Amino acid sequence: MSGDRAGGAEVRGEVAVLGAGMHPWGKWGRGFVEYGRAAARAALADAGLEWTDVDSVVGADTVRSGYPGYVAGATFARALGWQGARVTSVYAACASGAQAIGAARAQILAGLADVVLVVGADAAPKGFFAPAGGERPDDPDWLRFRILGAVNPAYFALYARRRMALYGDSGEDFAQVKVKNAAAGALNPNARYRKAVTAEEVAASAVVADPLRLLDICATSDGGAALVLSSMEFARARGAADPVRIRAVSTVTPTYPRTVLDLPDIATDSAVAVAPAAGSFRSSIARAAYEEAGLGPGDLSLAEVYDLSTALELDWYEDIGLCGEGEAVKLLREGATALGGRVPVNPSGGLSSFGEAVPAQAIAQVCELTWQLRGTAGARQVPGARAGITANQGLFGHGSAVVAVR
Amino acid sequence: MERTRTPVVQGWFTEADAEGGFRLLGTRCSACTAVFFPREDAHCRNPHCPGGGELAEVPLSPRGRVWSYTDGRYRPPAPYVSDPAVPWDPYTLVAVELEAEGMVVLGQGAPGVTVADLAVGMEVEVVGGVLHEDATTTWLTWQFKPVGGVA
Numbered sequence: 001m002s003g004d005r006a007g008g009a010e011v012r013g014e015v016a017v018l019g020a021g022m023h024p025w026g027k028w029g030r031g032f033v034e035y036g037r038a039a040a041r042a043a044l045a046d047a048g049l050e051w052t053d054v055d056s057v058v059g060a061d062t063v064r065s066g067y068p069g070y071v072a073g074a075t076f077a078r079a080l081g082w083q084g085a086r087v088t089s090v091y092a093a094c095a096s097g098a099q100a101i102g103a104a105r106a107q108i109l110a111g112l113a114d115v116v117l118v119v120g121a122d123a124a125p126k127g128f129f130a131p132a133g134g135e136r137p138d139d140p141d142w143l144r145f146r147i148l149g150a151v152n153p154a155y156f157a158l159y160a161r162r163r164m165a166l167y168g169d170s171g172e173d174f175a176q177v178k179v180k181n182a183a184a185g186a187l188n189p190n191a192r193y194r195k196a197v198t199a200e201e202v203a204a205s206a207v208v209a210d211p212l213r214l215l216d217i218c219a220t221s222d223g224g225a226a227l228v229l230s231s232m233e234f235a236r237a238r239g240a241a242d243p244v245r246i247r248a249v250s251t252v253t254p255t256y257p258r259t260v261l262d263l264p265d266i267a268t269d270s271a272v273a274v275a276p277a278a279g280s281f282r283s284s285i286a287r288a289a290y291e292e293a294g295l296g297p298g299d300l301s302l303a304e305v306y307d308l309s310t311a312l313e314l315d316w317y318e319d320i321g322l323c324g325e326g327e328a329v330k331l332l333r334e335g336a337t338a339l340g341g342r343v344p345v346n347p348s349g350g351l352s353s354f355g356e357a358v359p360a361q362a363i364a365q366v367c368e369l370t371w372q373l374r375g376t377a378g379a380r381q382v383p384g385a386r387a388g389i390t391a392n393q394g395l396f397g398h399g400s401a402v403v404a405v406r
Numbered sequence: 407m408e409r410t411r412t413p414v415v416q417g418w419f420t421e422a423d424a425e426g427g428f429r430l431l432g433t434r435c436s437a438c439t440a441v442f443f444p445r446e447d448a449h450c451r452n453p454h455c456p457g458g459g460e461l462a463e464v465p466l467s468p469r470g471r472v473w474s475y476t477d478g479r480y481r482p483p484a485p486y487v488s489d490p491a492v493p494w495d496p497y498t499l500v501a502v503e504l505e506a507e508g509m510v511v512l513g514q515g516a517p518g519v520t521v522a523d524l525a526v527g528m529e530v531e532v533v534g535g536v537l538h539e540d541a542t543t544t545w546l547t548w549q550f551k552p553v554g555g556v557a
């Protein structure tokens with residue numbers, strides 16, 4: 001990509017982001033429907049559209065609020081008032097929000113809808129995510145708790161320890177990710193944690209899963225996020241001459257054999273029958289997005305990545321191609337990924353400042369890209385932002401990356 | 407009353423293989439040689455498998471090298487079984503790379519193995535152990551410990 005506009009001319013397959021909205025993250029003690037409805041109203045207001053203008057609503061499901069959560073699209077449509085829109089509900093673990101965006105985009109590009117509302121919201125439990133109840137020995141998510149007591153942070157800790165062994169990363173390096181993200185989150189009114197954190201505070205927090213400490217690991221939160229997407233034709237007809245555009249939505253599966261131990265698995269695939277592909281599953285998610293968008297890491301103004309742990313943010317630097325394998329700490333220490341740096345990562349404050357609200361999180365990442373690309377991100381604005389990527393990964397082989405441009 | 411000794415999952419390990427040792431049990435596809443652990447008995451998951459093979463039980467390598475490791479400093483939620491009346495005793499988790507199978511298997515460390523005893527690349531072996539006991543049953547599992555014991 002060259003020239004002063006990373007976004008460049010309109011590319012076939014783009015959809016416009018007309019509106020973005022969130023219900024602030026926190027522990028509010030209310031139901032997910034309320035958060036989702038508030039986010040949806042905010043996104044519609046941002047778009048200057050009425051709910052009755054929406055042709056289709058796509059909900060990202062939550063599995064933590066019973067049946068209404070499994071049919072989130074209809075649940076949000078009912079809360080907003082039935083108006084006859086096409087309805088879709090999707091679940092894809094942490095990538096649910098991105099798959100919802102992907103479904104909305106497909107409907108727009110297929111000509112099935114002009115305006116689609118995408119909503120995700122969660123009311124999260126306190127503490128470790130636990131599996132669904134009952135005796136279910138055929139469910140790997142149940143088994144990893146039953147046999148190993150392997151909570152999510154245990155997996156993040158395995159990856160962190162591996163970085164330390166392979167690349168010489170240290171706990172002090174990981175703490176610097178927290179310091180960076182807390183500084184950005186302090187500037188974000190939608191973040192749950194809005195206070196600067198020092199490396200000393202990270203080091204003084206309790207070890208949860210060696211080598212990771214409490215402040216290395218993201219919390220679970222309540223929150224809601226929504227987007228109003230439309231066809232480029234609809235956007236232009238509405239007078240939005242230069243809207244933020246979604247140019248790629250990657251939701252690829254891993255390829256066999258997957259050789260990195262992943263949630264909720266007890267073992268990797270075996271590499272004896274088939275040689276593993278080069279690069280990690282995470283890097284393949286980003287690569288597919290770059291290919292679809294026709295741009296690369298060098299074109300990015302910013303990135304929002306899934307920092308379930310501080311160390312995992314460093315993995316993402318390498319996986320989305322900001323630096324080579326093992327070079328993430330160098331990039332971090334240079335300040336390249338901080339606000340004011342060459343390519344800020346998690347200018348929103350990231351999961352570190354939000355805590356994870358599973359089905360809302362990947363949508364919230366795109367909300368941040370939208371505000372950054374519009375130049376309306378306030379104190380955390382990345383100057384002249386023209387292209388951004390989101391990246392996330394979840395249980396059961398899910399992951400996503402969204403590229404947005406302006 | 408004597409407790410019954412029961413594997414926490416049936417068919418994932420044997421306490422005494424042909425040579426009398428504890429071994430994890432996987433399955434191997436006769437058509438493409440892919441190995442699966444936990445055992446896959448219904449279908450081969452290799453997309454390039456020519457098909458038509460059988461999945462036969464196969465013991466996994468008794469030794470491997472540490473891919474990574476961690477511990478659990480807080481009590482995990484159910485279905486992990488622990489007595490809330492007893493102070494939490496952290497356990498160690500070890501991810502072990504089995505060279506012959508080309509895979510990484512996760513397991514708890516044997517009693518007494520802490521993160522301080524481990525390093526990435528260290529040789530470890532699989533051993534039988536007790537996950538927990540209740541009134542009627544001793545629940546058995548697999549564990550890893552450094553070859554030659556803990557320093």
Ligand SMILES: [Zn+2]
Pocket residue numbers: 435436437438439440450451452455456457459
């Ligand atoms: Zn096969």
